[in-house]
Amino acid sequence: MTEIDKDKPGVTKFADHEVIVVPNRLKKKALRHAAASEPDPLTDAEIALEELSEQFGSWMEDECVALEGARQLVHRKGLTEEARQALFRAAHDIKGHGTTFGYPMASDVADSLCRVMEHAGGTAQVPLTFIDQCVDSVRAIIREHDHDNAEETAAELAKELRALTDELLGVDGKTDEAAPASPPLAPA
Amino acid sequence: MCIPALATFAMIRIDFNRLRFLVIEDNAHMRRILRTLLYGFGSREVYEAEDGAAGLEAFVHYVPDIVITDWAMPIFDGLELTQMIRQPGANANPYVPIIMLTGHSEKKRVISARDAGVTEFLAKPISAKSLYQRILNIVINPRPFIKSKSYFGPDRRRNTAPNYTGPERRKGDADIIDQQPLLDKVKA
Numbered sequence: 109m110t111e112i113d114k115d116k117p118g119v120t121k122f123a124d125h126e127v128i129v130v131p132n133r134l135k136k137k138a139l140r141h142a143a144a145s146e147p148d149p150l151t152d153a154e155i156a157l158e159e160l161s162e163q164f165g166s167w168m169e170d171e172c173v174a175l176e177g178a179r180q181l182v183h184r185k186g187l188t189e190e191a192r193q194a195l196f197r198a199a200h201d202i203k204g205h206g207t208t209f210g211y212p213m214a215s216d217v218a219d220s221l222c223r224v225m226e227h228a229g230g231t232a233q234v235p236l237t238f239i240d241q242c243v244d245s246v247r248a249i250i251r252e253h254d255h256d257n258a259e260e261t262a263a264e265l266a267k268e269l270r271a272l273t274d275e276l277l278g279v280d281g282k283t284d285e286a287a288p289a290s291p292p293l294a295p296a
Numbered sequence: 297m298c299i300p301a302l303a304t305f306a307m308i309r310i311d312f313n314r315l316r317f318l319v320i321e322d323n324a325h326m327r328r329i330l331r332t333l334l335y336g337f338g339s340r341e342v343y344e345a346e347d348g349a350a351g352l353e354a355f356v357h358y359v360p361d362i363v364i365t366d367w368a369m370p371i372f373d374g375l376e377l378t379q380m381i382r383q384p385g386a387n388a389n390p391y392v393p394i395i396m397l398t399g400h401s402e403k404k405r406v407i408s409a410r411d412a413g414v415t416e417f418l419a420k421p422i423s424a425k426s427l428y429q430r431i432l433n434i435v436i437n438p439r440p441f442i443k444s445k446s447y448f449g450p451d452r453r454r455n456t457a458p459n460y461t462g463p464e465r466r467k468g469d470a471d472i473i474d475q476q477p478l479l480d481k482v483k484a
Contacts (some may be wrong), residue, residue, distance in 0.1 A: 117391070117441070124443070124445070125442055125447075126441060126443040126444075127440050127441070127442060128391075128440060128441040128442070129440045129441075130391045130441060132435075132439070133361075134362075134393075134435045134438070135435055135436060135438075137311075137314050137315070138311045138314040138315050138361075138435060139310060139311075139435055139436065140308075140309055140311055141307055141309070141447060142309035144307055149309070149310070149336070149337040149338050149428070150424055150425060150428050152336045152337070152338070153332070153336025153337050153424040154424045154425075155336070156335065156336035156337070157333060157336065157424055160328070160332050162336070167325045170325070170327070188416070200368055200399050201323055201326075201399075202422075203399045204398070204399030204420035205323070205326060205399075205420065207323060207421035208329065208422055208423075222399075254365065280317065
């Protein structure tokens with residue numbers, strides 16, 4: 109049975125569920141026709157982001173400090189839950205932000221670290237040498253970002269660590285829900 | 297040559313200054329990016345919170361039109377936050393559109409987010425265009441809500457598959473609501 113009231117959600121009941129049609133308040137409130145000459149909000153946002161991008165280098169350095177801090181914690185305390193969380197969160201931030209900030213290869217390396225931490229059987233199976241390799245690679249990629257041939261070197265590092273990740277997780281490019289194979293590398 | 301329908305589409309604008317956003321993200325740099333993009337689109341009301349608990353408090357206090365939340369956050373994460381918001385009768389707007397912004401892009405993560413009641417999923421790296429498209433879709437093309445014993449959130453069936461031959465899990469005669477194509481909705 110459908111209740112009719114323009115301001116209230118319309119509810120249609122079925123045997124094991126209800127379908128609720130919520131009035132589109134946002135469309136009424138915010139959608140309008142615009143003159144073709146009006147500035148494009150998407151362009152304005154892209155310009156604003158471009159202006160902000162001058163700070164991305166120092167932001168990545170901040171992210172790198174957090175990653176290094178988490179690595180030091182792992183070395184001091186071992187892979188405790190606290191240290192594991194700190195390391196995963198720092199790597200996950202770099203994985204998520206690196207490409208947005210112009211460091212796609214740092215994202216790829218951080219993704220390798222995240223995948224091993226997430227999918228290796230237990231914390232004991234995350235080798236410290238692998239953690240060190242990933243953290244050192246991210247740091248080097250960020251540090252050498254503006255140097256000649258930095259992109260090629262970064263891509264090579266990311267590729268090697270991706271292969272090592274697949275080896276550690278026992279995958280060979282096949283899709284596996286428990287330990288999915290590496291995603292394609294971002295173009296250098 | 298200009299296609300008339302596309303010309304109409306191009307002149308549709310969202311008045312971002314009429315929408316209130318809540319951004320919940322623990323990373324200060326990503327909050328800055330989101331704020332820059334939303335202000336670039338024309339928003340004037342962007343509230344921020346650093347973790348899930350503060351986010352829930354801000355949600356109740358500010359009653360935003362759209363929530364943008366990160367997944368991995370301290371105290372409780374974006375998934376738990378979504379489940380708390382999607383409690384019929386527990387707050388002012390359990391139907392609020394929620395955009396899940398995350399570095400997780402694996403299929404099982406997307407499914408978890410969908411099953412928690414997330415409206416749109418936005419995998420990092422973020423761009424002005426990808427965020428704008430999610431918001432546009434929310435304003436123009438909202439989905440009905442489904443309420444069952446095990447789920448409350450936007451209809452997880454975005455499309456009907458004419459060739460689908462599996463079992464129908466929902467009981468009832470007319471439980472699939474045909475969605476109007478996006479372009480038709482814009483023109484309407």
